[in-house]
Amino acid sequence: MTSSPKDFSVVIIGGGIGGLTLAIGLHTRRIPVRIFESAPRFAEIGAGIACGPNSQEALKRLGLYEDFLQFADFPSRNLFFQWRLAEAEENTLLSETFCKKYGMASIHRAELLDTFIKRVPEEICGFGKRLKSLHQDDGKKVRMEFEDGTVEEADLVIGCDGIHSRVRGALDPTTAGPSAVAGSEKLVWSGTWAYRGLIPRTTFVSALGPEKGEFYAETAQMMLAKDSHLLTFPIQGGKTVNVVAFKTDRTRWPERTAFPKGESWTQETSQQALLDDFASYSSDLQKMLRCIEKPSKWALHQIVPSLTSYTNGRVIVTGDAAHGGTPHQGAMAGQAIEDALFLSHLLAHPKVHNGNLTKALQVYDQIRVPRANRVLESSLEAGDTYEFRGVGADDPQKLGQHLVERFDHIWDYDLDEENEQMNRWIEENL
Structure with a gap:
């Protein structure tokens, strides 16, 4: 905690x-x-998200864990997923994956956001502010123009504006690579459509019957098949x-299929x-899907190639704006939270x-780029x-x-060591 304002x-x-x-x-x-x-107003789209041990640790250090616990669901036995065959009528169990420290919590996006909104003072929030352009000509202030005609200035601008980020276009392609483009122009479709649905537990159990319904309603499952899951x-x-x-459309595999022009992502x-x-x-999975009366589908895109830098002078990107991609490890929200913790420590450091702000941001690239990428x-x-x-x-x-230990590199990440690396770099370079 800083002793006086920066x-x-x-x-x-x-x-x-x-x-x-x-x-x-x-x-x-x-x-x-x-x-x-x-x-x-602040609002989240989407449904459930996962928070692994790494992101839960980060929330603790940000003082947000108690808020998170109000709505988080934790599995029994610290289970992440049971892995099963989707097409076998008995949905054959292949293995189980467990979080060693504490369980992979799940939470509704809107509930998580609502807990955080209460911690943000109204006077620091501006709504209806869609970014139009960024300028940092003198190297000291960043000038922001918004589509409502207003102009703002700051010493540092941080893009947390998602995978369609406009701020990402302010990065330098010579250091950040060809993906340093605003919006969705350079994003690559993974080939996958994700159909999403939220099913009331009573409806779900009724469809599958009491025994299977209750079991699957409370036990996280991943059902696997060729080119779908x-x-x-x-x-x-x-x-x-x-x-x-x-x-997943794999008609061009191992290359990614181009996204159909003119189609909406959602x-x-x-x-x-x-x-x-x-x-x-299987018939049980068919019964689950029939519970989704009005499904929506989402085209899953990714920043490809990954950015080689998240900074350019006094403009930086974090979260999905920096490393947006597919949700297949339940880890993308966690990376945004890790970024927030790192930058909170860095910008609050007494030195x-x-x-020296522009130079200090070099350590963000040095430590967070390899981790998040x-x-x-x-x-x-x-x-x-x-x-x-695969x-x-x-x-x-x-x-x-393979799936039993695949996720350890995400969950076992050492936030203390990351902080120590940052502090050593600051002592040596600032």
Whole structure:
């Protein structure tokens, strides 16, 4: 915690989970910060998300864990997922994966966001602020122009504006690589559509019958098949079952299929279309999918190639704006939270001030780029692996064993060592 306010100002662009987490981290450390959101209020789209041990540790260090616990669901036995064959009528169990420290918690995005909103003072928030352009000509102040005609200035601008980030376009392609482009122009479709549905537990149990219904309603499952898979886990205190069914177009495999021009990334679809895409699945899984009366489907994109730098002078990106990708390891929200913790520690450090701010940000690149990019790239690979296009592609038992320890590099990340690395770098360079 800093003893006095810093001599630099920060603006955060984007008020999702990553942006709010960072705003809270900076505000509680007395760093002058404002947060601008393009929508008329803070709101999250989507459904359930997962928070592993690494992101739970980060929330503890940000002072947000008690808020998180109000709505988080923890599995019994610290289970992450049971892995099963989707097309076998008995849904053959391959293996189970456990979080060694404490369970992979699940939570509804909107509930997580609502707990954080209460911690952000109203006076530092601006709504209806859609970024139009960024300028940092003199190397000292960053000038932001918004589509409503207003102009703001800050010493540091942090893009938390998601995978479609406009702030990402302010990075330098010569240092950050060809993906340093605003919006979605350079994003690559993974080939996967994700059908999402939230099913009331009572409806879910009724469809499957009491014994199977209760078991699957409270036990996280990943059902695997060639070029598709389906996951389920409970949220909202077990009152709701989050179901996501993934279907991948691999007509150009091992290359990624180009996304159809003019199509929306998020689409309403029919229940019959959903059932047709998973017609080979077991009767129990068909019953689950029939519970989704009005499914939506989401095209999963990724920043490819990964950015080689998240900074350019006094503009930086975090979370999905920096390393947005597929959700196949339940780890992307966690990386945004880790970023928020790192930047809160860095910007609050007594040696960091306006005069050396640009240099200090070099350590963000040095430590967070390799960490977050590894999670990003392994998430895309995980989706392929679940669909028998990776380790154990021809051997379900080998695949099951691989999945037991696949996630340790994410969950066992040492936040203390990361902080020590940052402090050593600051002592040596500032």
